[in-house]
Amino acid sequence: MNTHACTSPRLTTFHRATALALTGALLGACSLLGGEDKAAEAGGASEVVLVTHDSFSLPEELLAEFREEYGHEVVVRSSGDAGALSAKLALTKENPTGDVAFGVDNTFASRVLDEGVFAPYDPPRAPGAGRYELPEGSDRLTPVDVAAVCVNIDDTWFAEQDVAPPRTLADLTKPAYRDLMVTPAASTSSPGMAFLLTTVAAFGEEWPAYWSELLDNGLKVVDGWSDAYYTDFTQGGEGGERPIVVSYDSSPAFTVPEGAEKSTTSALLETCFQQVEYAGVLKGAANPEGARDLVAFLQEPKTQAALPESMYVFPVVTGVDLPEDWARYAARPEDPYTVDPADIATNRDKWLQQWTDLTTE
Amino acid sequence: MTPHPASGVRPPRRLLVLGALATGPLLVLGVFFVLPVAAMVGRGFVVDGHLDVPGVLQVLARPRVGRVLAFTLGSALAGTALSLLLGLPAAYALSRLALPGRAVLRAALLVPFVLPTVVVGVAFRQLLGESGPLGFLGLDGTPVAIVAGLAFFNAAVVIRSVGAAWEGLDPRPGEAAAALGASPWQVLRTVTLPALRPAIVSAASVVFLFCATAFGIVLVLGGVRYATVETEIYLLTTTLFDLQAAAALSVLQLVLITALLVLTGRTRNGATTVSRRAVAPRRPTRHDLPAMAMTGVLVVFVATPLVTLVVGSLRVGGEWGLGNYRALSGTGEDRALLVPVTQALATSLRTAADATTMALVLGLVLAVMVTRRSHTRAERRLRSWLDGLFMLPLGVSAVTLGFGFLIALDRPPVDLRDSALLVPIAQALVALPLVVRTLVPVLAGLDDRQRQAAASLGAGALRSFLTVDVPAVWKPLLAATGFAFAASLGEFGATSFLAREENPTVPVVIFRLIGNPGEMNYGMALAASVVLAGVTAVVMLAVERLRVPAVGAF
Numbered sequence: 001m002n003t004h005a006c007t008s009p010r011l012t013t014f015h016r017a018t019a020l021a022l023t024g025a026l027l028g029a030c031s032l033l034g035g036e037d038k039a040a041e042a043g044g045a046s047e048v049v050l051v052t053h054d055s056f057s058l059p060e061e062l063l064a065e066f067r068e069e070y071g072h073e074v075v076v077r078s079s080g081d082a083g084a085l086s087a088k089l090a091l092t093k094e095n096p097t098g099d100v101a102f103g104v105d106n107t108f109a110s111r112v113l114d115e116g117v118f119a120p121y122d123p124p125r126a127p128g129a130g131r132y133e134l135p136e137g138s139d140r141l142t143p144v145d146v147a148a149v150c151v152n153i154d155d156t157w158f159a160e161q162d163v164a165p166p167r168t169l170a171d172l173t174k175p176a177y178r179d180l181m182v183t184p185a186a187s188t189s190s191p192g193m194a195f196l197l198t199t200v201a202a203f204g205e206e207w208p209a210y211w212s213e214l215l216d217n218g219l220k221v222v223d224g225w226s227d228a229y230y231t232d233f234t235q236g237g238e239g240g241e242r243p244i245v246v247s248y249d250s251s252p253a254f255t256v257p258e259g260a261e262k263s264t265t266s267a268l269l270e271t272c273f274q275q276v277e278y279a280g281v282l283k284g285a286a287n288p289e290g291a292r293d294l295v296a297f298l299q300e301p302k303t304q305a306a307l308p309e310s311m312y313v314f315p316v317v318t319g320v321d322l323p324e325d326w327a328r329y330a331a332r333p334e335d336p337y338t339v340d341p342a343d344i345a346t347n348r349d350k351w352l353q354q355w356t357d358l359t360t361e
Numbered sequence: 362m363t364p365h366p367a368s369g370v371r372p373p374r375r376l377l378v379l380g381a382l383a384t385g386p387l388l389v390l391g392v393f394f395v396l397p398v399a400a401m402v403g404r405g406f407v408v409d410g411h412l413d414v415p416g417v418l419q420v421l422a423r424p425r426v427g428r429v430l431a432f433t434l435g436s437a438l439a440g441t442a443l444s445l446l447l448g449l450p451a452a453y454a455l456s457r458l459a460l461p462g463r464a465v466l467r468a469a470l471l472v473p474f475v476l477p478t479v480v481v482g483v484a485f486r487q488l489l490g491e492s493g494p495l496g497f498l499g500l501d502g503t504p505v506a507i508v509a510g511l512a513f514f515n516a517a518v519v520i521r522s523v524g525a526a527w528e529g530l531d532p533r534p535g536e537a538a539a540a541l542g543a544s545p546w547q548v549l550r551t552v553t554l555p556a557l558r559p560a561i562v563s564a565a566s567v568v569f570l571f572c573a574t575a576f577g578i579v580l581v582l583g584g585v586r587y588a589t590v591e592t593e594i595y596l597l598t599t600t601l602f603d604l605q606a607a608a609a610l611s612v613l614q615l616v617l618i619t620a621l622l623v624l625t626g627r628t629r630n631g632a633t634t635v636s637r638r639a640v641a642p643r644r645p646t647r648h649d650l651p652a653m654a655m656t657g658v659l660v661v662f663v664a665t666p667l668v669t670l671v672v673g674s675l676r677v678g679g680e681w682g683l684g685n686y687r688a689l690s691g692t693g694e695d696r697a698l699l700v701p702v703t704q705a706l707a708t709s710l711r712t713a714a715d716a717t718t719m720a721l722v723l724g725l726v727l728a729v730m731v732t733r734r735s736h737t738r739a740e741r742r743l744r745s746w747l748d749g750l751f752m753l754p755l756g757v758s759a760v761t762l763g764f765g766f767l768i769a770l771d772r773p774p775v776d777l778r779d780s781a782l783l784v785p786i787a788q789a790l791v792a793l794p795l796v797v798r799t800l801v802p803v804l805a806g807l808d809d810r811q812r813q814a815a816a817s818l819g820a821g822a823l824r825s826f827l828t829v830d831v832p833a834v835w836k837p838l839l840a841a842t843g844f845a846f847a848a849s850l851g852e853f854g855a856t857s858f859l860a861r862e863e864n865p866t867v868p869v870v871i872f873r874l875i876g877n878p879g880e881m882n883y884g885m886a887l888a889a890s891v892v893l894a895g896v897t898a899v900v901m902l903a904v905e906r907l908r909v910p911a912v913g914a915f
Contacts (some may be wrong), residue, residue, distance in 0.1 A: 049779075054857070054869075054872075054873060054876075055873075055876065055877075057698075077779070079763075079857060079858050079859070080599065080857065080858065081599070083599040083600045084599045086599075086602070087598055087599045087602055087764065088764065088767060090602065091404070091764055091767060091768050092767055092768060092771070095771050095772065097767060097771075097778060097779070111602055185585035187585055187596055187600060188580060188585060188592075188596070188600070193600075221585055221586075222502075222581075222585075223482075223580040223581050223585060224580070224581075224876075225876065226483070226875045226876050226883075227482070227483065227486065227581055229878070230483060230875070230883055231483055231486045231487060231490055232490065232491075236883075237487070237673075237883065239487050239490060239492050239493055240490075240492070241490070241491040241492040242491075247878075248878075250878075251878055254878040254879050254880070257678075258678065312877070312878060348601075349601050349603070352600065352601065356585070359585060359586070360585070360586050
């Protein structure tokens with residue numbers, strides 16, 4: 001490596017200088033500091049700032065249409081999951097980081113409503129959206145999309161092993177399904193929390209007993225959805241060993257092998273919890289008009305039609321065409337479990353505490 | 362700078378100069394660390410408009426807090442020990458022995474340090490999981506897996522910081538001892554290790570901080586059974602919105618970190634420092650076999666999860682192929698991303714360049730400041746305080762800092778909340794201790810008499826800095842550059858809070874891909890991780906190459 005070690009001091013000084021100059025040039029040549037700042041450019045022009053979680057995504061063309069129709073440029077500020085978003089909104093309520101928020105769901109809504117984060121705004125509901133309104137807070141939060149967290153199973157596994165697949169929550173504690181299930185944790189993942197609420201809705205006060213049975217039956221609890229689905233679920237990656245996983249009702253649309261007519265997985269529609277996501281105008285918004293326009297825009301049919309492919313959720317508005325895969329493979333629960341948001345608000349911490357005690361022992 | 366460092370200057374003036382030099386870094390620390398953290402902790406202490414200290418203290422009495430604290434300290438200690446055990450032999454072998462492929466190995470061993478924890482977590486779990494190749498060990502979801510994960514990330518820190526010092530270590534005392542009949546083990550124990558102690562203590566304290574505040578790796582590898590102070594603060598802030606408890610734990614974390622810094626600061630001060638004399642690496646002898654064997658163990662340990670990643674990235678629909686890599690120029694299945702991964706890579710590189718520049722400038726000023734010989738006790742104390750102070754950002758929860766930025770930097774004169782600069786600034790804060798800790802042991806090892814000699818020969822302060830300090834420090838400086846750059850490339854915690862949607866960095870994009878359904882998105886996340894690892898390796902290799910021509914020239 002160093003057979004040609006330099007001995008001339010002149011040369012080494014030169015090398016040293018070159019090395020430092022190169023490093024400097026490397027660092028200087030590509031830098032954000034010299035680059036343009038989009039937001040600063042937009043400056044005084046009408047700009048509406050959307051605060052959201054990091055699963056938010058809408059096609060560029062759609063945002064361009066919004067710009068043309070309403071004359072506002074959308075600036076997206078996203079960070080963290082629904083929980084982090086709610087915390088962020090509550091912490092910055094005196095001086096909000098944007099004009100409008102999207103992504104607060106029915107499990108976190110009560111917190112932000114209590115904190116007084118949203119300004120009153122009650123637009124006419126698009127057809128069908130009224131079903132998803134919150135009992136309290138409907139004057140501030142407008143439903144945008146709906147999805148259900150359901151237990152998913154690997155149909156091919158059950159066919160190959162010649163085991164009858166489970167159907168209900170109660171089935172999951174049977175010996176036939178021992179060591180077959182994995183779920184993300186309620187404390188660190190929003191589908192995990194939804195599954196905890198499913199059991200609260202299904203078993204009432206008795207839910208801890210149900211969880212003890214699940215755990216006794218070999219339920220595995222991991223950190224997050226991706227961890228459960230990609231590492232442990234038999235249809236997620238290549239190494240998973242568990243054919244039962246807590247995921248979404250839309251998940252089966254993503255496990256259709258190329259050229260096949262049937263998905264390899266299905267959602268158990270009797271084990272679902274409904275999650276609705278809302279949008280609202282932030283109190284103290286710099287551009288309240290733009291914020292109201294964006295909430296209205298989120299309810300328009302073309303935006304609603306874009307939701308499945310960009311955010312893996314269903315529209316709340318009726319009469320919107322679903323993508324072909326979704327229409328064929330993503331069956332939806334007719335009567336999902338729900339928990340009153342007020343109950344969630346009062347008991348969330350207590351339930352999580354109990355749940356943590358159960359799962360960590 | 363004082364014109365005559367050796368004599369004739371009254372202490373107060375030196376203190377003033379020191380204070381003036383410190384103003385810049387202190388201002389940065391004040392605005393981007395103290396202010397946000399104080400704001401966030403303040404929210405927890407003030408309940409309904411009045412200060413509620415007993416309420417906060419009560420939180421600390423909860424039994425769960427004790428368990429969380431014990432697990433944090435235990436796992437961080439074990440993680441630090443394992444990182445040292447694996448890192449020290451490799452630091453020796455890669456800095457002193459003429460091994461084939463030395464530069465490549467050094468670069469490659471830094472790669473884990475920059476990989477997003479989510480992805481490494483998945484790779485680890487694929488290895489250790491029920492059906493994984495190592496599943497029979499039954500380690501999935503155990504503390505052992507967490508400690509292994511911590512060492513996987515942090516052995517690189519030991520190799521880098523201790524290696525740089527080891528490289529500059531004068532071999533003559535060791536050779537003299539050996540000539541007098543000391544066994545290699547005695548030489549190591551009585552000559553080499555004491556000389557390296559400051560560098561080892563430095564590295565160990567940084568590693569301990571990284572381990573104690575690790576977030577993603579604890580969650581992914583420990584399941585939810587094991588909580589650390591860091592994961593608990595996250596849970597309390599975002600899921601439970603119990604700011605009072607979060608504040609209590611943040612304060613507890615700060616107190617512990619400060620205690621650790623005071624402790625390691627003492628050890629550092631009491632030790633002899635590294636003397637500088639770069640030597641060409643020599644051919645390995647049979648006495649080097651244990652170190653080489655341990656290096657081999659580390660390579661296997663680091664390579665296994667990486668190979669799992671690479672293999673995964675090359676699988677498309679159950680077959681081998683490059684589809685995942687081709688997809689990186691797009692936005693993923695069903696538009697999982699707003700920008701293509703390639704564009705995120707450009708953003709990552711630009712951000713890292715900015716963060717590295719900031720960290721280097723600040724780090725160099727700080728390192729020079731804290732290593733200048735002190736003339737009074739007050740001065741020495743001030744220097745050692747400054748030294749420790751800038752380590753603190755490593756020991757604070759990313760959640761506290763991230764939310765703190767949101768609520769503290771939101772109005773003039775510091776209205777930076779929505780600025781594109783926040784990400785590089787946050788990353789620079791993370792990289793700064795790495796820069797300082799790489800430079801300090803080397804600068805401290807310089808004999809002040811050299812500067813005095815330069816001064817007595819008529820050299821001004823700048824001149825003596827250029828002739829005495831720069832030749833010694835430029836190599837570690839390059840190492841620090843690469844290190845800071847790599848740390849910034851892989852930084853996720855603070856970045857995920859502050860990155861703007863239209864300008865995500867690669868780790869943010871990977872996190873997003875892995876959180877979305879679809880086999881292609883998962884494959885892309887693996888491919889993007891491999892690309893990130895590759896870019897880091899190339900950057901580190903470039904730094905290694907730059908060093909080569911001058912080795913042995915001093």
